[in-house]
Amino acid sequence: MRTKSFQILVLMLFSVLFFYHPVFADTDCTVNSLKVSLNGYTECLDYQLEYGEIIDFEYIPDLSSIVIDVSSDKEGVLSMIIPNSILGLKNSDDKIIVKYNDVEFDYLEQIITDKNRNILFFIPPGETKLSVIGQKSVSECNISGIHIHDKCMPYNISNGVMVDVSVNNNDNSIVIQINAADNGILIINPTKSTIDGVFMVLVDGEEWDDTEYDGNKVTVMFPAGTEKIEIIGTFVIPEFGAMVMTILTISIVIITILSMKSKIILSQEV
Numbered sequence: 001m002r003t004k005s006f007q008i009l010v011l012m013l014f015s016v017l018f019f020y021h022p023v024f025a026d027t028d029c030t031v032n033s034l035k036v037s038l039n040g041y042t043e044c045l046d047y048q049l050e051y052g053e054i055i056d057f058e059y060i061p062d063l064s065s066i067v068i069d070v071s072s073d074k075e076g077v078l079s080m081i082i083p084n085s086i087l088g089l090k091n092s093d094d095k096i097i098v099k100y101n102d103v104e105f106d107y108l109e110q111i112i113t114d115k116n117r118n119i120l121f122f123i124p125p126g127e128t129k130l131s132v133i134g135q136k137s138v139s140e141c142n143i144s145g146i147h148i149h150d151k152c153m154p155y156n157i158s159n160g161v162m163v164d165v166s167v168n169n170n171d172n173s174i175v176i177q178i179n180a181a182d183n184g185i186l187i188i189n190p191t192k193s194t195i196d197g198v199f200m201v202l203v204d205g206e207e208w209d210d211t212e213y214d215g216n217k218v219t220v221m222f223p224a225g226t227e228k229i230e231i232i233g234t235f236v237i238p239e240f241g242a243m244v245m246t247i248l249t250i251s252i253v254i255i256t257i258l259s260m261k262s263k264i265i266l267s268q269e270v
Helices: 002-019 241-269
Strands: 033-038 041-049 053-060 065-072 076-083 097-100 109-112 116-123 126-133 145-148 151-168 173-188 200-203 211-214 217-222 228-232
Touching: 033 053, 041 053, 041 065, 041 151, 065 076, 076 151, 116 126, 116 151, 200 217, 217 228
Parallel strands: none
Antiparallel strands: 033 041, 041 076, 053 065, 065 126, 076 116, 097 126, 109 116, 145 151, 151 173, 173 217, 173 228, 200 228, 211 217
């Protein structure tokens, strides 16, 4: 009787350890995603593996790189969505290095957006250590935030990937495009110099009640398949690029006119 009870206890302990393996059983991420944490924020890297399994995973922030150990009994393909911020990438032209068992190798294909890279990797049979190395000079925002108006806006998203962020000056809102594989949570805390007086959230165009407000910090519980979350405030600061150029041009014209008038006045006085 004691032997049977001991066996049951060992089996329960094994089950707990298995289901709480840091790669597969994180409550913040889905089964087909890997958790990356930095400064209290979490990013879930969604992936699809044709054959085999991921047996270990590590994010090395100082090197802007991720290391994935894959075990497979046949040739296959690994598709993974990697935010540019994790790899320290600021431009679409920034290059990455991929190594198979510490030997540099080409990857199959990649789709580049402003915020992410969807990369296809060839996975050979056996055990493979796959290293993806980005730019060592990590972006100021790194994993815990996203650039908007040249400032870093902190956010945390579970069961989804941030695709793009923009400002809608007409509606005084920040528009966030996401890719949501499952029900998830978005926590975002924009600076008051970007948006203030947040009072409403739209999810895919509909007013959303499953939202919590704490000053400028907003928590949105979104359903699977959500594509757009819009945070509306009393005002937003517009993009300044075109405005600055317009003001600069007008200023130059005014200065030129005033300078010409001054020369004419001086010449008349002489």
